[in-house]
Amino acid sequence: MRTARATIKDVAFRAGVSASTVSNVMLGRKAATPEVADRVREAARALSYIADRSASQLRSGKARIITVLVPNLTDPFFASVIAELERRAQLEGFDIVVASSNADEDIERTRLAALLSWRPSGVVVVPHRDDFPNGAMLDALNLPFVVVDRAASDLSADAVVTANHEATADAAAHLLDYGHRDILVVTSTFRLGNIRQRFQGVADRFAERGLPPPPSLQVGLTFETVAERMAAWLAENKRPTAILTVTNFVTMGVLAHLSQAGLSVPRDVSLVGFDDYPWMQASSPALTVIRQDVFGLAAEAWSILRRRMDGDASPPCRTTIPCRLMLRDSVRSIGPAVQAPIATARGPVKQVLIEVPPF
Amino acid sequence: MRTARATIKDVAFRAGVSASTVSNVMLGRKAATPEVADRVREAARALSYIADRSASQLRSGKARIITVLVPNLTDPFFASVIAELERRAQLEGFDIVVASSNADEDIERTRLAALLSWRPSGVVVVPHRDDFPNGAMLDALNLPFVVVDRAASDLSADAVVTANHEATADAAAHLLDYGHRDILVVTSTFRLGNIRQRFQGVADRFAERGLPPPPSLQVGLTFETVAERMAAWLAENKRPTAILTVTNFVTMGVLAHLSQAGLSVPRDVSLVGFDDYPWMQASSPALTVIRQDVFGLAAEAWSILRRRMDGDASPPCRTTIPCRLMLRDSVRSIGPAVQAPIATARGPVKQVLIEVPPF
DNA sequence: TTGTATGCGTTATCAT
DNA sequence: ATGATAACGCATACAA
Numbered sequence: 078m079r080t081a082r083a084t085i086k087d088v089a090f091r092a093g094v095s096a097s098t099v100s101n102v103m104l105g106r107k108a109a110t111p112e113v114a115d116r117v118r119e120a121a122r123a124l125s126y127i128a129d130r131s132a133s134q135l136r137s138g139k140a141r142i143i144t145v146l147v148p149n150l151t152d153p154f155f156a157s158v159i160a161e162l163e164r165r166a167q168l169e170g171f172d173i174v175v176a177s178s179n180a181d182e183d184i185e186r187t188r189l190a191a192l193l194s195w196r197p198s199g200v201v202v203v204p205h206r207d208d209f210p211n212g213a214m215l216d217a218l219n220l221p222f223v224v225v226d227r228a229a230s231d232l233s234a235d236a237v238v239t240a241n242h243e244a245t246a247d248a249a250a251h252l253l254d255y256g257h258r259d260i261l262v263v264t265s266t267f268r269l270g271n272i273r274q275r276f277q278g279v280a281d282r283f284a285e286r287g288l289p290p291p292p293s294l295q296v297g298l299t300f301e302t303v304a305e306r307m308a309a310w311l312a313e314n315k316r317p318t319a320i321l322t323v324t325n326f327v328t329m330g331v332l333a334h335l336s337q338a339g340l341s342v343p344r345d346v347s348l349v350g351f352d353d354y355p356w357m358q359a360s361s362p363a364l365t366v367i368r369q370d371v372f373g374l375a376a377e378a379w380s381i382l383r384r385r386m387d388g389d390a391s392p393p394c395r396t397t398i399p400c401r402l403m404l405r406d407s408v409r410s411i412g413p414a415v416q417a418p419i420a421t422a423r424g425p426v427k428q429v430l431i432e433v434p435p436f
Numbered sequence: 437m438r439t440a441r442a443t444i445k446d447v448a449f450r451a452g453v454s455a456s457t458v459s460n461v462m463l464g465r466k467a468a469t470p471e472v473a474d475r476v477r478e479a480a481r482a483l484s485y486i487a488d489r490s491a492s493q494l495r496s497g498k499a500r501i502i503t504v505l506v507p508n509l510t511d512p513f514f515a516s517v518i519a520e521l522e523r524r525a526q527l528e529g530f531d532i533v534v535a536s537s538n539a540d541e542d543i544e545r546t547r548l549a550a551l552l553s554w555r556p557s558g559v560v561v562v563p564h565r566d567d568f569p570n571g572a573m574l575d576a577l578n579l580p581f582v583v584v585d586r587a588a589s590d591l592s593a594d595a596v597v598t599a600n601h602e603a604t605a606d607a608a609a610h611l612l613d614y615g616h617r618d619i620l621v622v623t624s625t626f627r628l629g630n631i632r633q634r635f636q637g638v639a640d641r642f643a644e645r646g647l648p649p650p651p652s653l654q655v656g657l658t659f660e661t662v663a664e665r666m667a668a669w670l671a672e673n674k675r676p677t678a679i680l681t682v683t684n685f686v687t688m689g690v691l692a693h694l695s696q697a698g699l700s701v702p703r704d705v706s707l708v709g710f711d712d713y714p715w716m717q718a719s720s721p722a723l724t725v726i727r728q729d730v731f732g733l734a735a736e737a738w739s740i741l742r743r744r745m746d747g748d749a750s751p752p753c754r755t756t757i758p759c760r761l762m763l764r765d766s767v768r769s770i771g772p773a774v775q776a777p778i779a780t781a782r783g784p785v786k787q788v789l790i791e792v793p794p795f
Numbered sequence: 796t797t798g799t800a801t802g803c804g805t806t807a808t809c810a811t
Numbered sequence: 812a813t814g815a816t817a818a819c820g821c822a823t824a825c826a827a
Contacts, residue, residue, distance in 0.1 A: 082555075082577065084820060095798045100822055110796065125576055130553045131499075132820030135490040135803050150519035153512060160509035163536055172550060174533050177522055191531060194489045196441075217484055218441065300714055332718035342720065355659060356715040359691035361701065443804060454814045459806060469812065491804030494819050 083124035092120035103128065134196065141171050143382065144192035147203045148180040153354050154325060154371065155203060158225060161375035162201060169383075171198065180205040180298070189214055199382040203227055207270040209234070221385030223378045228395065229270055235385070236395045237377045241271050244367045244400035245278030245323065248349045251365075251402060252319050253286055256412030257347060261317040262293040263307070263331055265324050275323040275351075292317075296327055303330025304337065311338070318347060318411055325352035332360065343409035353403055362406035373398040442483035451479035462487065493555065500530050502741065503551035506562045507539040512713050513684060513730065514562060517584060520734035521560060528742075530557065539564040539657070548573055558741040562586055566629040568593070580744030582737045587754065588629055594744070595754045596736045600630050603726045603759035604637030604682065607708045610724075610761060611678050612645055615771030616706060620676040621652040622666070622690055624683050634682040634710070651676075655686055662689025663696065670697070677706060677770055684711035691719065702768035712762055721765035732757040 089096045094113060101107040102117040109117070120126075134140050143166050147155040163173045176192055178185035185205050192200065193214065200215060200222035207229040215222045216234070228236035245262075252260055262279050264272050280290035294310050296303040307330070322328040328350035335342060342348050342362065350357060353368035377396045448455045453472060460466040461476040468476075479485075493499050502525050506514040522532045535551055537544035544564055551559065552573065559574060559581035566588040574581045575593070587595035604621075611619055621638050623631050639649035651673070655665040666689070681687040687709035694701060701707050701721065709716060712727035736755045 085822095086820080096820090097799080097822075098797055101797085104822080106822085108796075113796080125573070127549055127553045129494070129555060129820055131490040131494040131555065132803090133822070135488070135494055135805085136820075136822045138803075150522055151512075151516055153510075153515070156512070156515040157510055159534075160536070163509055163534060167535070167547070172533055172535065172554075174531055175518075175522060176526070176531070177519070188526070190486055194486050195531075196488060196490065214484070326714075329714045329718040332720070333714070333722070336718065336720045336722055354715075355685075355688045355692070356713075356719075359688040359695065359719070360715075361691065361695045361720055363692070363695055444806095445804080455805080456807090456815080457813055460813085463806085465806090467812075472812080488804055491819090492806070494821085495804075495806045497806095497819075 082129075083121075083126045085126070085128065087124055088117065088120045088126045091124060092116045140196050140198045142174060142195050142197040143171050143199045143201065144174045144176070144195060144197040145201045146176050146178060146185065146188055146192060148205050149177045150175065152326065154226075154352055154369070157371040158201075158203070158375050158378075161372055162379060165375070165379045178205050182206075182210070186211050186214070193218065193220070198386050199223075201225055201378055201382065206268070208232065221382055223381050225374060225378050227269060227271055230395075232395075233393050235381045235393050237374050237381065238271065238395065238397055239369050239374065240397045240399045241274035242278040242281070244369075244402070245275045245321065246282040247278075247400075247402050248321055248367050249279040249282040251404070252321065252347065252349065252408065253282070253288075255319075255347070255408055255410045257317075257319040257408075258288070258412075259315070259317040260291040260319045260321060261310075262291055263320055263322045263327050264293055264295050265298055265327055266295050267293075272323055279321060296330060300326070300330055300333075303327060304334040307331060307334040308338070316340075316346060319349070319408065320346055321349045323351050325350070325354060328352070328357075328364070328366075342407050347408040347411075349402075349408060358405070360407075364407045365405045366403050368401045368403050370398045370400060442480075442485045444485070444487065446483055447476065447479045447485045450483060451475045497555075499555050499557050501533060501554050501556040502530050502558045502560065503533045503535070503554060503556040504560045505535050505537060505544065505547055505551060507564050508536045509534065511685065513585075513711055513728070516730040517560075517562070517734050517737075520731055521738060524734070524738045537564050541565075541569070545570050545573070552577065552579070557745050558582075560584060560737055560741065565627070567591065580741055582740050584733060584737050586628060586630055589754075591754075592752050594740045594752050596733050596740065597630065597754065597756055598728050598733065599756045599758045600633035601637040601640070603728075603761070604634045604680065605641040606637075606759075606761050607680055607726050608638040608641040610763070611680065611706065611708065611767065612641070612647075614678075614706070614767055614769045616676075616678040616767075617647070617771075618674070618676040619650040619678045619680060620669075621650055622679055622681045622686050623652055623654050624657055624686055625654050626652075631682055638680060655689060659685070659689055659692075662686060663693040666690060666693040667697070675699075675705060678708070678767065679705055680708045682710050684709070684713060687711070687716075687723070687725075701766050706767040706770075708761075708767060717764070719766075723766045724764045725762050727760045727762050729757045729759060 085096045085099050089099045099117050102109050102114045145159055145162060150156060159175060166173050174192060174195055176188040178188055189211055200220060202224055203226045207227040209224060212234055224234050224236045226238060228238055262276050264276055267273050276293050283290055296306040320331060322331050340346055350364045350366040353366045357364040357366055444455045444458050448458045458476050461468050461473045504518055504521060509515060518534060525532050533551060533554060535547040537547055548570055559579060561583055562585045566586040568583060568591060571593055583593050583595045585597060587597055621635050623635055626632050635652050642649055653669050655662040679690060681690050699705055709723045709725040712725045716723040716725050
């Protein structure tokens with residue numbers, strides 16, 4: 078039961094017109110006699126005609142494809158960015174091709190090459206390293222592309238990044254205001270510049286208050302190592318009064334360890350997490366977190382891409398998207414001098430539930 | 437600084453051979469003199485040649501594209517399925533085009549049409565309804581496709597689904613064994629067959645034990661409504677001793693409400709969640725959950741797709757992937773007669789941490 | 796307003 | 812083993 082796919086010629090034949098008329102009608106490029114147009118559309122419908130993109134793209138040179146490359150597709154941060162890009166792309170008739178690099182240089186290069194074979198209109202990349210050596214491939218093709226989330230400050234490419242330094246500085250101030258001095262900053266790895274910035278934000282705020290930088294701990298990139306490293310660190314060091322985690326993934330790992338170790342938040346230790354996903358409010362207590370503006374990141378990336386696709390050739394630009402500290406219940410006030418009582422601190426921040434699209 | 441993209445002819449010219457030879461060398465289809473092959477590869481490298489998919493596909497008729505359509509890309513369940521499909525596709529040189537339907541019939545149809553214009557080798561769909569009316573489009577094209585997660589039992593298409601009924605029946609047995617009789621089943625919506633099955637699993641296990649079906653609550657599809665409906669229900673009904681949630685999303689919402697309401701798990705109410713993501717272990721206490729085998733679902737979907745792409749024309753098949761009840765700490769034993777003490781119940785289930793790929 | 800002719804970049808066929 | 816040629820399905824320029 079082979080059902081040969083209808084081509085433009087089949088439609089033309091059935092409608093009793095030429096292929097170019099069908100093309101014009103389907104694309105709405107030229108005015109056609111209403112009656113002819115109807116016949117064409119009727120024939121197309123009857124044959125379930127769907128234009129072949131390969132042919133269309135080959136001929137027109139226009140792709141309407143955005144390719145997205147991220148380290149992995151399971152991290153909710155990257156998944157959210159893709160979701161928002163797809164939503165915007167859909168509105169303007171672009172399709173999204175996704176690929177993951179598994180944080181590997183070679184895979185990243187290979188995948189990028191595969192994505193480029195699509196002749197996409199634009200590319201969005203979250204590189205596995207913030208110097209993005211594979212970016213040269215994109216530069217050489219003079220192709221609109223945006224680097225998201227991980228971009229060295231001297232990277233010569235359009236970039237959209239989170240206000241890492243500010244965000245953690247704010248969080249540090251919050252912890253200091255609540256009387257915390259023994260703070261542990263738990264990071265994934267300092268090989269990533271954005272992670273270094275997040276630590277630096279804390280250190281700088283500490284310095285402003287005349288304090289030495291807090292200790293930091295790198296727990297690596299796999300979930301298993303987090304609990305392990307946390308346990309080892311806590312065995313050798315005095316337990317801090319507060320922990321600041323700098324990725325959603327580390328936040329999960331640290332919480333899992335605390336839970337296993339029978340430590341309660343915020344009774345035994347206060348916590349400020351990173352990123353804001355629904356589960357962080359499902360957590361008991363609801364977590365005080367640094368909310369990255371994922372929509373803002375994706376929106377800006379899309380906006381830049383659109384500009385470049387429209388021919389904008391101005392120098393590379395870098396946009397920094399601010400975060401917001403969501404005050405909830407995982408930080409408790411300790412010590413005598415609380416500069417910012419809970420009621421006040423909560424004031425400016427709306428305790429909205431995160432909106433989740435229907436599914 | 438326009439950098440014209442190198443075509444196969446450019447490579448051929450530079451290597452001093454014909455386009456056919458370049459094609460043969462690049463695709464490794466015919467044997468070529470090693471020296472010639474090297475010259476071709478060298479030229480290709482020098483020109484950063486990447487074959488144009490459109491042209492290649494148009495001529496060869498082979499696409500190496502899998503398109504995936506899901507209700508939304510933010511739900512971790514769908515995101516995980518896509519991640520695993522991408523991983524497998526990558527290994528065999530397929531690319532993934534993704535799209536979301538926003539759980540809307542019309543968008544689903546439109547997106548499906550857009551995806552089909554790629555002439556994909558295969559399609560994976562999580563339809564917005566389990567009767568999947570838009571599946572006719574795929575049938576008509578005689579295109580390999582697999583329906584995942586939501587598939588009416590009489591759906592005439594390859595389908596991979598979770599063992600919904602079994603899974604919740606097991607969970608119900610667990611709760612009953614721990615002495616719970618007042619159980620509330622919180623669902624998203626009974627419009628979905630898989631959700632109805634999940635409730636039915638509980639009801640049937642109750643019936644086996646001579647008990648009437650437990651109450652159920654539909655909390656809808658947006659995060660806001662969950663807390664609202666939960667609050668309303670609890671205001672009018674006696675608090676159950678245990679809650680069973682049947683999606684990861686509902687689990688989050690219920691936990692968020694319990695946290696807001698100051699109710700502690702499992703002290704005030706026991707909970708069995710659905711799906712198993714890292715945050716469920718980060719939760720305090722670690723949640724007892726029904727783990728859907730996302731990898732299994734994706735692996736089977738891929739396997740079917742491969743078979744169909746290889747020409748298998750046997751009748752549609754439906755595969756049911758079993759779940760696993762992960763016993764952790766959110767269910768407490770109540771009442772006098774505990775049939776299965778914690779130590780025993782924990783025995784067969786390894787308390788492994790979920791492996792998360794590096795990012 | 797509609798039709799004819801051409802070519803996009805590649806691969807398949809066939810000839811050498 | 813390599814090359815010449817044609818054709819995939821469509822959109823465009825131009826002719827009618």
